[in-house]
Amino acid sequence: MSEAEIYDVIVVGSGTAGASTALRAAELGLSVLIIEKAHKYGGTSATSGGVMWLPNHQLTPSDDSREKTMEYLNHLLRSEVQRDRLDVYVDQAPKMAHFLKSVGVPLMPAAWPDYFADAPSARGDRSVICDTFDGRKLGDHFLHMREQYTRFKVFNRxxxxxxxxxxxxxxxxxxxxxxxxxxxxxxxxxxxxxxxKRDRRFTQGGALMGHVYSKVFDRGVEVRLETRLDELIVRGEEVTGVKVSHFGRPYEIIARHGVVLCAGGFEWNQELRDRYWPVPGQTRNSSTPEDANRGEALIAGLNAGAATEHTEAGWWIPTMHMPMPKASNFEEIHQAAFDVGRPHSVCVNRNGDRFVDEACSYDEFGEAMVADHQKTGANNPCWLVFDAQFRAKFTAGGFMPNLISPDWMIPKDYWDHYIFKADSVEALAHKVHLPVDKLKTVVANMNQYALSGDDPEFGRGSNDYDRMFGDANVSPNPCLGAINKAPYYAVPINLGDLGTKGGLKANADGCVVNSEDQPIGNLYAAGNNAGSPFGNLYPGAGGTIGPAMTFGYVAANHIAQRAGKLAKAAEDSEAASGSATAPASITA
Known part of the structure; x- marks a missing residue:
């Protein structure tokens, strides 16, 4: 048997959590290996919008503060959370942002309202994005980063x-x-x-991962692809390494100071969905990379004695199915995050009832689907109903606006299967088996709301977040337009997800803990295979990636302290503390 390889830190998973962990650990002088089971690196993050929710980031002059952030979060928290872990996130997120900026990752605040725009201390500048990235700067790694989905590309190019x-x-x-x-x-x-065919211009999640991985590779970190985590190696009270397989060949890798699980959630594991989620839905409704996040890290942690938290919750997003281009026997998922709230449309459950402010955040839309399905059994899917005015201007999941993809271009076998069309509301209701009178009443009500600008049922278009995704040419409410121009259309909308909010329970240092809240030696978790610091809450755009990168950074600092490498971390902290833009010192 060949001698096992040894690294200071082994990172499982190559998304933002893993990249952040690896970059910070390497910067602090630790040897790092990233293992990734897929044939491309970047994880779900590379296919995402690439937004980080980093409150009080102070990347530009701002009157945001720790106190305002906590006022906003405390008003919204809907489940028990680890308060010290939430505190560490709020304190360390700005430090993580300034670390990224210090190594050359170009961060900039985005004009993106917090998802609960009416809550106390909500703001429009806590979400942070990266400028575009020239993928060719990755050299031989260019073609091996996971590519964006069709939905983030025009004509898939x-x-x-x-x-x-x-x-x-x-x-x-x-x-x-x-x-x-x-x-x-x-x-x-x-x-x-x-x-x-791939565009060298990396945008959104690809841009973030491109910038970060260019720094990771500069520091000599290897990303080992097609390398699956099979088991954690446990010796006594601590994890000492990992058992992995590469195209079926098993071998071991030893970690001197830590194994950090950053391998995504369990949304592609139907058994785990059925066990944990109140409305499980189907794996195929997820908008994360197909069959990627199957909970291997969660299972490995459970087998090592780890506790879990928030496993009942997902990062919800409405999705719909369409056949893959040039491969009609196979389907792909399209997000409908903003489509469901555009003017000239309405969403109803299968009883024909509205159940939500359709222009709310996509996670809140999903929460409403869950609650309505638990109450009525008539959701998941629900229906997005719209008219010719909507069809002319907006996307409906994977269906591009009429100007780009007119009805005659839609393949004939899509009609009455993926998209439905009729000359009247009554005929459309018959086609999709909705109560005719109910749907007519809902549409008539929406037409009245469009005239007055007020939705007395759910307040659609009554806050900054809603209006951001409306149509400025529609008045008096950019989210409410009459549904009165034939033909009429409908597409089914599923309870999709961006991953899981719950997973392994980790403490404020990122250490995975057991059922007695005692750390499991040398084992850490960040990203969607760990419980969210917010519990079942999605506070703003980037509420997944912000904590993933922050707790990767926190875990790396904690490992470095234990390994006697904290001098660099302390030096960075002292330099940051001398700036008006820095938060308190590192929590060890």
């Missing part, structure tokens, strides 16, 4: 940043010029076209 996405999806003034510029940039890049 042209990568869109956040501004371009909203310009095109809402047909804002100048959107045609925006699209033509994207197309020219793509086709004029002859060198990359010789390599393949």
């Amino acid at each position: 042209y990568a869109m940043d956040v501004v371009e996405f909203f310009s095109i999806s809402t047909r804002a003034p100048g959107w045609i010029k925006t699209f033509l510029k994207m197309a020219w940039r793509y086709w004029s890049d002859l060198g990359t076209r010789m390599l393949g």
Whole structure:
């Protein structure tokens, strides 16, 4: 038997949690290996919007503060949380942001309202994004990063940043010029076209991962692909390494100071969904990479004696199915996060009843689906109903606006299976088996609300978050437009997810704990395979990635302290504390 490899730190999973852990640990002088079971690195994060919720980040002058952040969160928390862990997140998130900036990751606040815009101390500047990244700067690693989904590309080719996405999806003034510029940039890049179809311009989650991984690779960290975690090696009271397999070949890797589990949640494991979630739904409704996050890290942690928390909760998002281009026997998932709240539309359950402010955050939309299904049994899926005005301007999941993808271009076998169409509301109700009178009443009510600008049922369009994703050309309420122009359409909307909010229970240092809240030696967790510091709450855009990167950073600091490498961390902390933009010192 060959001698086992040895590293200071082994990171399981290559998403933002793993990348943050590896970058910080390597910066502190620790040897690091990232193992990734997929054939591409970047995890779910590389396919995401790439937004981090980092309150009081102070990347630009701001009057945000720790106190305002806690006022906002305390008003909203809906489940028991570990208060010390939440405190550490609020204190360390700004430090993590300044660390990234100090090593050259270009961060900038986004004009994105907190998801509960009416709550005390809600703001519009706590979400942070990265500028676009030239993927070719990754060299040989360029083609091995996980690629964005179709939904973040036009015609499955042209990568869109956040501004371009909203310009095109809402047909804002100048959107045609925006699209033509994207197309020219793509086709004029002859060198990359010789390599393949992939756009060298990494945006959103790809941009964040590109910038961070360029720093990870600069520090000599290896990302070992097609390497699956099979088991944690436990000796006495602590974890000493991992048992892995590579195309079926098993071997062991030893960790001197820590194994950090950053391998995503369990949303692609139907057995675990059925065990933990109140409305399990199907794995195929998830919008994370297919069959990727199957809970291997959670299972390995449980087998090592770990406790869990918040496993009943998911990061919800409405989704819908469509056949894959040029492969009609296979389906792909499309998010409908913002589509469900556009004007000229309404969402109803299978009883024909509205159940939510459709323009709310996608996680709240999912929470409403769960609650309604528990009450009525008539949700998941629900129905998005819209008219020709909506169809002309907006996306409906994977269906592009009529101007880009007119009805005649939609394959005939999609009709009455993935999208439904009729000349009247009554005929549409018959097609999708909704109560005719109820649907007619709902549509008539929405038309009245569009005239007055007021939704007395659910307050759609009554706050900054709702209005951000409406149509500025529609008044008096940009989220309410009459549903009165034939033909009429409907698409089924599923309870999808961005992963799990719950998993292994970790303490304020990122250490995985057992049922008695005692740390399991050398074992850490960050990201969606750990419980969220917010419990069952999604406070703002980037509420997944912000804590994932922060607790990866926290775990790396704690490992470095235990390994006697804390001098660099303390030096960074002291430098930051001398700045008006820095929070308190590192928690060890």
